[in-house]
Amino acid sequence: MANLYAVIMAGGRGERFWPLSMDTLPKPFIPLLGKNSLIQDTVGRIQPLVPPDSIFISIGATHLETARQQLPGIPADNFIVEPVGRDTSACLGFCALHIEKRDRDGLMLALPADHFIRDAEAYRSTLRTGMDNLEDATGVVFGIQPDRPETGYGYIHAERPLSPADAWPVVRFIEKPDAPTAAQYLDAGNYFWNSGMFLWRNRTLLELIREHMPELDAGLCKLRPLIGREENDRKIAEIFPELPRISIDFGIMEKISGLRLIPARFGWDDIGTWAALERALPADADGNICRGSHATLETNNCILYAQNATVATFGVTDLIVVEAYGKVLVCPKNRASDLKMLVKELGK
Amino acid sequence: MANLYAVIMAGGRGERFWPLSMDTLPKPFIPLLGKNSLIQDTVGRIQPLVPPDSIFISIGATHLETARQQLPGIPADNFIVEPVGRDTSACLGFCALHIEKRDRDGLMLALPADHFIRDAEAYRSTLRTGMDNLEDATGVVFGIQPDRPETGYGYIHAERPLSPADAWPVVRFIEKPDAPTAAQYLDAGNYFWNSGMFLWRNRTLLELIREHMPELDAGLCKLRPLIGREENDRKIAEIFPELPRISIDFGIMEKISGLRLIPARFGWDDIGTWAALERALPADADGNICRGSHATLETNNCILYAQNATVATFGVTDLIVVEAYGKVLVCPKNRASDLKMLVKELGK
Numbered sequence: 001m002a003n004l005y006a007v008i009m010a011g012g013r014g015e016r017f018w019p020l021s022m023d024t025l026p027k028p029f030i031p032l033l034g035k036n037s038l039i040q041d042t043v044g045r046i047q048p049l050v051p052p053d054s055i056f057i058s059i060g061a062t063h064l065e066t067a068r069q070q071l072p073g074i075p076a077d078n079f080i081v082e083p084v085g086r087d088t089s090a091c092l093g094f095c096a097l098h099i100e101k102r103d104r105d106g107l108m109l110a111l112p113a114d115h116f117i118r119d120a121e122a123y124r125s126t127l128r129t130g131m132d133n134l135e136d137a138t139g140v141v142f143g144i145q146p147d148r149p150e151t152g153y154g155y156i157h158a159e160r161p162l163s164p165a166d167a168w169p170v171v172r173f174i175e176k177p178d179a180p181t182a183a184q185y186l187d188a189g190n191y192f193w194n195s196g197m198f199l200w201r202n203r204t205l206l207e208l209i210r211e212h213m214p215e216l217d218a219g220l221c222k223l224r225p226l227i228g229r230e231e232n233d234r235k236i237a238e239i240f241p242e243l244p245r246i247s248i249d250f251g252i253m254e255k256i257s258g259l260r261l262i263p264a265r266f267g268w269d270d271i272g273t274w275a276a277l278e279r280a281l282p283a284d285a286d287g288n289i290c291r292g293s294h295a296t297l298e299t300n301n302c303i304l305y306a307q308n309a310t311v312a313t314f315g316v317t318d319l320i321v322v323e324a325y326g327k328v329l330v331c332p333k334n335r336a337s338d339l340k341m342l343v344k345e346l347g348k
Numbered sequence: 349m350a351n352l353y354a355v356i357m358a359g360g361r362g363e364r365f366w367p368l369s370m371d372t373l374p375k376p377f378i379p380l381l382g383k384n385s386l387i388q389d390t391v392g393r394i395q396p397l398v399p400p401d402s403i404f405i406s407i408g409a410t411h412l413e414t415a416r417q418q419l420p421g422i423p424a425d426n427f428i429v430e431p432v433g434r435d436t437s438a439c440l441g442f443c444a445l446h447i448e449k450r451d452r453d454g455l456m457l458a459l460p461a462d463h464f465i466r467d468a469e470a471y472r473s474t475l476r477t478g479m480d481n482l483e484d485a486t487g488v489v490f491g492i493q494p495d496r497p498e499t500g501y502g503y504i505h506a507e508r509p510l511s512p513a514d515a516w517p518v519v520r521f522i523e524k525p526d527a528p529t530a531a532q533y534l535d536a537g538n539y540f541w542n543s544g545m546f547l548w549r550n551r552t553l554l555e556l557i558r559e560h561m562p563e564l565d566a567g568l569c570k571l572r573p574l575i576g577r578e579e580n581d582r583k584i585a586e587i588f589p590e591l592p593r594i595s596i597d598f599g600i601m602e603k604i605s606g607l608r609l610i611p612a613r614f615g616w617d618d619i620g621t622w623a624a625l626e627r628a629l630p631a632d633a634d635g636n637i638c639r640g641s642h643a644t645l646e647t648n649n650c651i652l653y654a655q656n657a658t659v660a661t662f663g664v665t666d667l668i669v670v671e672a673y674g675k676v677l678v679c680p681k682n683r684a685s686d687l688k689m690l691v692k693e694l695g696k
Binding site: 019295297298306308309310311312313314315316319321323326327328329330331332335338339341342345346 | 367643645646654656657658659660661662663664667669671674675676677678679680683686687689690693694
């Protein structure tokens with residue numbers, strides 16, 4: 001049996017969770033749901049399946065120190081530093097070079113660092129099912145069964161297998177749909193949310209890049225002899241910006257056949273905005289999600305997050321109120337996804 | 349001409365401006381409108397008319413130190429400490445004893461410590477007009493010409509004088525009216541808001557108390573020989589709780605004749621709630637009143653007050669957001685007058 005390596009992708013900016021997350025402390029590193037940060041939760045969740053020595057953290061140079069502090073159990077060599085962000089194809093290709101150096105026959109499990117998983121045991125069981133189904137597949141994707149006509153996610157169209165125990169053959173990857181289409185997908189039952197979690201042989205990923213992304217492949221060929229030696233960091237930093245900035249969905253997944261989908265039923269959310277907290281945390285009797293010191297009176301369906309202050313609300317509904325790092329945010333839940341507009345305004 | 353003494357009443361609690369004001373720092377002592385606290389503004393406004401030596405500050409024992417720090421120009425002996433609050437009749441009666449000790453023929457100008465006055469020059473001019481009209485009156489009251497059918501204030505019904513330059517004879521004091529009555533008062537033109545500002549001969553006030561409030565008079569007679577000597581403070585503290593707890597409006601003003609009213613047109617507000625700030629401070633182009641560090645986007649007609657943090661709002665209307673002393677308040681403007689309900693909840 002091949003060895004399993006996990007790659008946890010901790011890229012991304014902090015705008016949608018301002019003021020708790022910022023460019024200096026993006027979403028994976030904030031304690032959004034509990035005492036641990038999201039990346040600490042992600043690492044803790046996968047550890048029973050993958051030993052720390054086999055967990056790689058893909059990280060931007062500016063956040064390396066934070067990541068190391070938050071994840072003291074991960075060996076220093078397992079932090080794979082991207083000199084600049086070049087989206088998920090380059091990220092995973094670069095990580096594949098690191099795994100290849102360690103184990104030419106390894107499996108790569110690619111995981112976002114900042115998603116919510118309700119049932120960790122079911123999650124690991126699903127990943128094991130994925131491994132069991134990799135044998136005769138190009139790769140395995142984990143698809144989330146939709147419970148609402150969400151227009152904010154990409155979808156994966158899959159074929160119902162003959163036996164319910166089998167993996168679902170993937171038909172195609174689909175970009176974010178409009179609302180009527182999303183409603184059709186929900187009804188159809190064989191359209192899944194793309195969770196961004198993938199499993200494949202490490203070698204297969206590098207072959208797929210060679211076949212479908214020759215420009216990225218050329219860059220990786222230059223990088224291959226350089227990795228793993230600190231004195232080469234400057235050269236890596238020179239080459240990295242040349243890599244194409246393309247997502248793995250667009251660069252690889254949408255183009256290939258032979259993918260299998262494992263339906264995931266472990267309670268998942270990408271927690272894309274403050275408003276999404278209500279899908280991950282329990283509400284009080286008035287429907288409020290409260291973290292930190294707070295007092296509410298005649299307050300319904302609000303999301304309150306207090307880092308240091310006490311947040312007190314009176315006579316309000318459907319509001320987000322966040323206090324962190326000397327900032328206070330007040331905005332309606334239905335504007336949470338536009339928060340970057342405010343952050344942009346603040347930057348002026 | 350008799351000497352004028354000002355008595356600035358700095359009683360009251362802090363609930364309606366929580367979290368900026370609190371029991372430990374009530375409304376007169378907070379910098380609500382600018383860099384100065386409201387009592388500092390009040391003292392500064394009256395000083396061109398009354399020298400510091402003739403300004404008395406009526407204050408509760410717990411707030412004496414704060415008052416002295418904020419008003420270094422007022423002589424130490426001019427802080428008149430009430431051992432316990434006993435409403436305005438006892439407050440002004442006790443102050444009258446202090447003035448009597450200094451000057452048996454003095455005039456007392458009684459002023460609340462925490463009101464907003466837009467035009468300080470017009471204000472002093474109005475007070476001078478009051479002094480000019482005291483000669484043949486029991487006392488002079490300053491009435492605010494209503495500009496809205498306000499139900500939160502007491503009213504004074506006065507008779508239009510034969511000459512516009514004359515003072516208006518007072519008909520009667522009226523408790524807070526219901527909305528239709530307030531609308532009638534507004535239309536009538538000879539009903540004024542009771543500003544709580546009074547002028548009379550100090551001696552007259554003591555005579556009126558003797559005539560209309562014998563119980564208070566009995567207490568004052570016990571206090572008279574004790575005041576002005578620190579060693580008597582304990583005795584004063586024993587007697588004070590016996591004084592009746594009655595407002596000057598109810599105890600004296602509603603019962604007496606011969607009062608004259610001077611219409612006040614200097615821009616006045618008692619700033620009773622956070623929502624009232626919009627009558628005292630200029631709004632930005634979106635109708636927001638902002639104090640302290642703030643950022644607004646798609647925000648209209650809100651009141652934002654930040655003591656230390658930056659308050660950022662996005663997509664909200666008619667809200668109050670206040671940050672002070674490690675607390676954050678969020679409530680709609682139309683609930684501002686019920687804020688004590690939230691403060692009570694917080695006390696639990």
